[in-house]
Amino acid sequence: MGLRQELTVATTPWERGRLGAWPGRPTLLFGQMYEDAGIELAVFPSSGRVFSIASAGSTSMALAARGLRVTAVDINPAQIDYVRERLAGAPARQGTADRLFGLGRRAFPLLGLHRATIRAFLDLDDPAKQVEFWRRHLDTARFRLALRVGLDRAALQLVYLRTFLSVVPSHFDRAMRGRLLRCFAHHPNRTNPYAWRLLLGADPPGHSSIAADPGSIELIHADAADYLERCPAGSFAGFTLSNILDGTGQAYRDRLMAAVRRAAAPGAVVVLRSFAEPSPGESLEWVIRDRSILWGVVRVERL
Numbered sequence: 001m002g003l004r005q006e007l008t009v010a011t012t013p014w015e016r017g018r019l020g021a022w023p024g025r026p027t028l029l030f031g032q033m034y035e036d037a038g039i040e041l042a043v044f045p046s047s048g049r050v051f052s053i054a055s056a057g058s059t060s061m062a063l064a065a066r067g068l069r070v071t072a073v074d075i076n077p078a079q080i081d082y083v084r085e086r087l088a089g090a091p092a093r094q095g096t097a098d099r100l101f102g103l104g105r106r107a108f109p110l111l112g113l114h115r116a117t118i119r120a121f122l123d124l125d126d127p128a129k130q131v132e133f134w135r136r137h138l139d140t141a142r143f144r145l146a147l148r149v150g151l152d153r154a155a156l157q158l159v160y161l162r163t164f165l166s167v168v169p170s171h172f173d174r175a176m177r178g179r180l181l182r183c184f185a186h187h188p189n190r191t192n193p194y195a196w197r198l199l200l201g202a203d204p205p206g207h208s209s210i211a212a213d214p215g216s217i218e219l220i221h222a223d224a225a226d227y228l229e230r231c232p233a234g235s236f237a238g239f240t241l242s243n244i245l246d247g248t249g250q251a252y253r254d255r256l257m258a259a260v261r262r263a264a265a266p267g268a269v270v271v272l273r274s275f276a277e278p279s280p281g282e283s284l285e286w287v288i289r290d291r292s293i294l295w296g297v298v299r300v301e302r303l
Contacts, residue, residue: 013163013247015223017076019096021161028078028095033058035273036194036290040240041066043269043300048237051228051263053244054219056095057083061212063240071236073220073227080221087214100159104150105201111142118199125188134184139177147173164247167276175277175296183293194292225252228259235263239270243295246274264303272299 017026037059044050047067052060054074060083064070074080082093094102108118117137124130149155151172156165169175189195196204220227224244239260245253260270271286274297278284286298 012075012223012225012244012252013161014244015075016161017078019160019164026076026078028082028093029076029097030056030079031082031093031095031098032056032197034097034194034198034292034294035059035242036292037062039286039290039298039300040238040271042289043271044068044238044240045269048265049235050238050240051224051236052240053224053242054079054083055242056092057086057217058210059240059242060217061087061210064212064216065210068216068238070217071220072217073222073224075221075223077221080219083217084219087212087217101198102201105199107146111146112140113138113143115200122189122196122200122204125190127185127188130184130189131181134181139181144173144177147176151176161247167246167274169277169296176294179293179296182288183291186288187291192291198293225256225259228256228263231263233262234265237265237268239264239268241270241272243273243275245272246276261303266303268303270299270301270303272301273297274299 017029018024019029033056040050040059040063044063044066045068049069049071050063052063052070052072054060054072056079057072060070060072072080072083074083082095086092108114121130121133121138124133153165153168153170153172156168156172183192183195187195190204193203193207196202196207224241241256241260245256248256264270273290273295275295277296278287282297286300287295290298
C-alpha cells in the first residue's frame with residue numbers, strides 16, 4: 001500500500017494534456033517554444049546524446065541542428081504528434097498557450113499600444129534606447145492596469161489548473177513587467193525572435209526556421225521520470241527540462257531529479273526553467289541571458 005500511495009503522489013499534472021481544470025482529451029498546448037535554446041547551445045557539449053522535453057520541438061530541433069542526438073520526451077501525445085508533423089515539414093500551429101497570448105495582443109489597441117508603435121519598438125537594437133522607448137510609449141498606466149487585472153490570481157484560475165499557479169509569485173504583474181524590462185535592457189529587439197512573437201505574434205524579418213535532420217531526434221510519448229528510470233545509467237550528456245517541475249509536488253520533483261542523476265553521464269548539464277521568482281541570493285546570470293522574457297528562474301547545473 002505504501003508503494004502504491006507514493007506512485008500516486010509522485011505524478012505530474014502535465015499528464016492531463018490541458019492547462020485548465022475542465023475535462024477532455026489531451027490537446028496541443030504549445031505551438032511554439034517560449035524558451036531560448038541559446039542557453040542549451042551554450043552549455044551542452046558539441047556531440048553526444050541529450051534529453052529534451054519535446055513541447056513544440058523548437059529546442060530539440062536547435063540541438064539536433066547542432067549535431068546532437070536528441071531524445072525528445074513528452075507525456076502529452078498531442079505534443080509528440082505535433083513535433084512529428086513539424087519534422088515532416090508541416091507549418092507551425094497554435095496551441096492553447098499561443099491562443100491566450102494572441103488574445104492579449106488583440107487587446108493592445110484598447111490600451112493605446114498600436115501595431116506601428118510596437119513595430120517601431122521591435123526595430124530598435126540599442127538596449128538603452130529600448131528601455132527609454134518602453135517606459136515612455138508602452139509601459140503606460142492602461143497597460144499596467146490591464147496586466148494587473150489579467151494576471152490576478154483569480155483571473156488566472158479561470159484558465160489554468162490551480163496546481164500550475166502554485167509557483168506564480170504574488171503581484172505577478174509586477175514580476176512580469178520586471179522580466180520584460182530586464183530583457184529589453186540586455187538584448188537587442190531587432191534580432192530577438194521571442195520579443196517579436198510575444199508582442200507582435202510574428203517572427204522578425206529575415207528570420208529562418210531551424211532545419212534539423214528528423215533522424216537525429218527520437219520522439220518518445222512517456223512521462224519524463226518514468227522514461228529516465230528505465231534508461232541505462234549514464235545515457236545522456238545533457239538534460240533540458242523546460243519548466244516541467246512547475247505545478248508538481250515534492251514527491252515528483254525528487255523522483256525526476258533522482259532519475260536524471262541516474263541517467264546522467266559524468267559532467268552532464270541540466271537546464272531547468274520556472275515561472276517562479278528566484279530564491280534570495282540566487283544567481284540571475286542565466287535568466288538574464290535567456291532572451292525569451294517569461295521566466296523568473298533559469299538554472300544551469302553540472303552534475
